[in-house]
Amino acid sequence: MRIHKYFRLEEFVPQEIFKKYGDNSIRFISNEVIELAVFLRERFGQIIINNWLWEDINFNYSGFRASDCKIGAKESDHKRGVAIDIKSDRLADIKHCVTTEIFQYALLENGCNYIENIEKTPSWIHFSCALSNSNKIIFY
Numbered sequence: 001m002r003i004h005k006y007f008r009l010e011e012f013v014p015q016e017i018f019k020k021y022g023d024n025s026i027r028f029i030s031n032e033v034i035e036l037a038v039f040l041r042e043r044f045g046q047i048i049i050n051n052w053l054w055e056d057i058n059f060n061y062s063g064f065r066a067s068d069c070k071i072g073a074k075e076s077d078h079k080r081g082v083a084i085d086i087k088s089d090r091l092a093d094i095k096h097c098v099t100t101e102i103f104q105y106a107l108l109e110n111g112c113n114y115i116e117n118i119e120k121t122p123s124w125i126h127f128s129c130a131l132s133n134s135n136k137i138i139f140y
């Protein structure tokens with residue numbers, strides 16, 4: 001199911017969730033995380049969230065994760081459908097951008113409030129649209 005000109009729903013949910021719920025899987029993700037993905041796609045070109053739909057060696061848990069998913073933190077924002085892990089050929093470029101104030105402002109405008117410490121995520125970047133009380137991006 002296409003949810004935007006750039007993205008299919010399958011990119012935001014694991015294969016087993018999509019098999020079980022089909023297009024109704026959309027209930028597990030948030031508008032904010034779609035808008036953030038669109039912003040990143042328009043800025044950096046192709047970005048990968050989940051690619052199980054097309055690839056053998058694939059990403060399956062980079063968007064929504066079910067509550068019983070063993071991947072990642074127990075109370076991860078992924079389990080509320082507000083976080084995405086982005087992979088890209090331009091990852092170094094994106095990592096540089098997220099350290100700049102002007103790009104952080106653009107991220108806030110596009111719904112992102114949290115980024116996991118980019119030194120702890122060597123081959124991806126974790127962005128979260130969970131709400132915060134800060135007017136700055138929170139790195140944790």
Ligand SMILES: [Zn+2]
Binds near residue numbers: 084125127
């Ligand atoms: Zn993540």
